[in-house]
Amino acid sequence: MIKTEMLHFAYPIGGDVLKGIDLEIGDSEFVAIMGENGAGKTTLIKHFNGLHKPTKGRVTVDDIDTKKRSVASIARDVGLVFQNPDHQLFCETVKEEVAFSLRNFGYDAETIERRTTSILETLDLSQYAESSPFTLSGGERKRVALASVLAWNPKYVVLDEPTIGQDYLQKDRLRNFILQLVSQRKTVIMVTHDVEFVAECKPRVILLSRGEIVADGPARVILSDEALLDKCSLMRPQISSLMSSLRDLGLSQDVIDVYTARACLLEAVKRVK
Amino acid sequence: MSVIDARDLTFTYLGSSKPSISDLTFSVNRGQFVVLTGPSGCGKTSVCRCLNGLIPHFYSGELQGDVIVCGSSVRDKPTSELARKVGFVFQNPENQLFSLSVERDVAFGPENLGLPRNETRERVEWALEVTGISSLRDRAPYELSGGQQQRAAISAVLAMKPEVMVLDEPTSFLDPKSAAEILKVVHGLNRKFGMTIVLVEHRLDLASQYADRVIIMDKGKIILDGKPSEVYNERARMIGVGIPRITFLAQLLQKDGLTFSSMPLTVDEASATLRRSISP
Numbered sequence: 001m002i003k004t005e006m007l008h009f010a011y012p013i014g015g016d017v018l019k020g021i022d023l024e025i026g027d028s029e030f031v032a033i034m035g036e037n038g039a040g041k042t043t044l045i046k047h048f049n050g051l052h053k054p055t056k057g058r059v060t061v062d063d064i065d066t067k068k069r070s071v072a073s074i075a076r077d078v079g080l081v082f083q084n085p086d087h088q089l090f091c092e093t094v095k096e097e098v099a100f101s102l103r104n105f106g107y108d109a110e111t112i113e114r115r116t117t118s119i120l121e122t123l124d125l126s127q128y129a130e131s132s133p134f135t136l137s138g139g140e141r142k143r144v145a146l147a148s149v150l151a152w153n154p155k156y157v158v159l160d161e162p163t164i165g166q167d168y169l170q171k172d173r174l175r176n177f178i179l180q181l182v183s184q185r186k187t188v189i190m191v192t193h194d195v196e197f198v199a200e201c202k203p204r205v206i207l208l209s210r211g212e213i214v215a216d217g218p219a220r221v222i223l224s225d226e227a228l229l230d231k232c233s234l235m236r237p238q239i240s241s242l243m244s245s246l247r248d249l250g251l252s253q254d255v256i257d258v259y260t261a262r263a264c265l266l267e268a269v270k271r272v273k
Numbered sequence: 274m275s276v277i278d279a280r281d282l283t284f285t286y287l288g289s290s291k292p293s294i295s296d297l298t299f300s301v302n303r304g305q306f307v308v309l310t311g312p313s314g315c316g317k318t319s320v321c322r323c324l325n326g327l328i329p330h331f332y333s334g335e336l337q338g339d340v341i342v343c344g345s346s347v348r349d350k351p352t353s354e355l356a357r358k359v360g361f362v363f364q365n366p367e368n369q370l371f372s373l374s375v376e377r378d379v380a381f382g383p384e385n386l387g388l389p390r391n392e393t394r395e396r397v398e399w400a401l402e403v404t405g406i407s408s409l410r411d412r413a414p415y416e417l418s419g420g421q422q423q424r425a426a427i428s429a430v431l432a433m434k435p436e437v438m439v440l441d442e443p444t445s446f447l448d449p450k451s452a453a454e455i456l457k458v459v460h461g462l463n464r465k466f467g468m469t470i471v472l473v474e475h476r477l478d479l480a481s482q483y484a485d486r487v488i489i490m491d492k493g494k495i496i497l498d499g500k501p502s503e504v505y506n507e508r509a510r511m512i513g514v515g516i517p518r519i520t521f522l523a524q525l526l527q528k529d530g531l532t533f534s535s536m537p538l539t540v541d542e543a544s545a546t547l548r549r550s551i552s553p
Binding site (some may be wrong): 035036037038041084136137138139140150164166167168169170171193195196199201232233234235237238239242245246249251258261262265266268269271272 | 286311312313314318347364365376418419420433441442445446447449450451453475478491510512513514515516518521522525526529531540541543544547548550551552553
């Protein structure tokens with residue numbers, strides 16, 4: 001479990017970016033952290049692997065205070081994939097990039113080869129194994145960064161804006177992949193403001209605004225709350241707005257994804273006939 | 274009248290074995306709002322780079338065919354001259370802003386054109402006002418939110434008074450509300466000043482309502498080109514175009530037997546049609 005208690009954090013200049021975050025993320029949970037630009041989302045997740053240490057309060061990973069462990073040791077359990085892949089990629093080839101951390105963690109050559117090949121395949125990157133990451137498109141580099149973290153099989157996978165620059169098919173694939181991780185009982189935490197993506201994966205949603213948690217609950221409840229979303233500079237999924245515009249016809253108001261909406265609307269049409 | 278004319282455009286980056294864009298022929302009329310989209314790696318960014326001469330003057334490789342932008346071939350004109358005609362806004366505003374104040378950043382372009390002081394000043398005022406950041410003029414770009422930074426980047430480009438504005442995924446780092454606001458600003462440039470817009474965008478749910486035309490690329494080629502409601506079809510979806518959820522829902526419902534006179538792009542359009550089908 002990742003737990004934060006009265007977590008405050010301030011950068012050397014400026015006020016508190018995080019203002020007393022109390023949060024528990026249990027094992028095998030699937031969580032989306034959402035909120036406006038500058039809400040403190042990235043600052044918060046950097047506490048999960050110890051890159052940031054609280055100015056006040058406490059963060060524990062599996063009951064151990066992150067102040068008592070090195071980032072390198074926490075990283076083995078908590079894999080963080082940065083928003084900008086260029087902050088993380090540096091090797092000559094995609095394959096090298098993915099193998100790098102495995103080598104650092106001391107795996108044998110055979111395991112490194114097996115895991116690298118398998119993760120590249122899963123993320124549709126095999127054809128680029130020998131390419132330089134820097135010749136790839138932004139969306140592809142993003143997947144390389146993800147592959148390099150997933151390769152060492154951390155217990156907690158933390159993704160900062162995983163859908164940026166990804167097209168719809170890749171998002172679809174990413175969603176299936178994340179849901180697969182969740183079904184393997186991994187804890188997946190993603191920072192995102194992609195409401196449509198969240199509407200389709202339906203995780204627990206934690207809404208952050210100006211350094212504080214303003215809501216915490218299931219996606220279908222939080223993503224149908226216009227006032228709340230507006231406060232965090234988010235927009236309702238299109239489907240949810242549609243259902244709300246037809247509210248007076250007795251349509252269910254916590255529908256956020258296309259397929260559920262389709263069923264509801266067909267039901268309503270049938271009732272009329 | 275066309276402001277962009279691409280003829281058999283093919284480009285292969287140095288060190289790459291296959292072309293990133295191949296045999297593209299298309300033109301864009303003055304005042305059009307064009308959304309360019311397609312799966313990641315389809316070549317849309319390369320197309321943008323051709324429009325202001327970054328290809329072939331900055332990125333090395335083999336260019337075949339040509340693009341005529343505002344009457345000049347990008348092969349002949351250096352990027353510095355094309356920049357007067359074609360403004361370019363990048364995905365990440367941090368890559369584009371460098372001064373210690375927003376005002377200085379916006380003034381940089383006109384100053385480099387050697388414009389007289391008062392004209393520079395007028396252009397800066399105008400560019401800040403159009404994007405709604407006059408009050409942020411003295412702030413350092415790095416202190417601003419992503420949305421404000423992107424407005425500053427757009428202002429800096431606007432101050433050059435380009436005829437064509439090319440924006441390469443300008444909203445991808447922004448939260449949904451800031452993204453919607455940036456697209457409104459871009460729409461304003463098109464509507465108020467008749468500026469030609471080429472917008473590369475994945476967020477079609479937000480951008481489609483402003484587009485006169487959507488060009489969809491796949492594997493370096495244009496595969497669909499038309500009004501948004503016409504091109505958001507099964508084929509587009511299968512190659513990975515994120516057609517607006519509302520349009521997708523309407524397509525599913527149409528298969529189920531409901532009728533839509535045209536495919537809706539916005540919630541309001543869909544809502545009106547559905548209300549008629551559901552109301553007692």
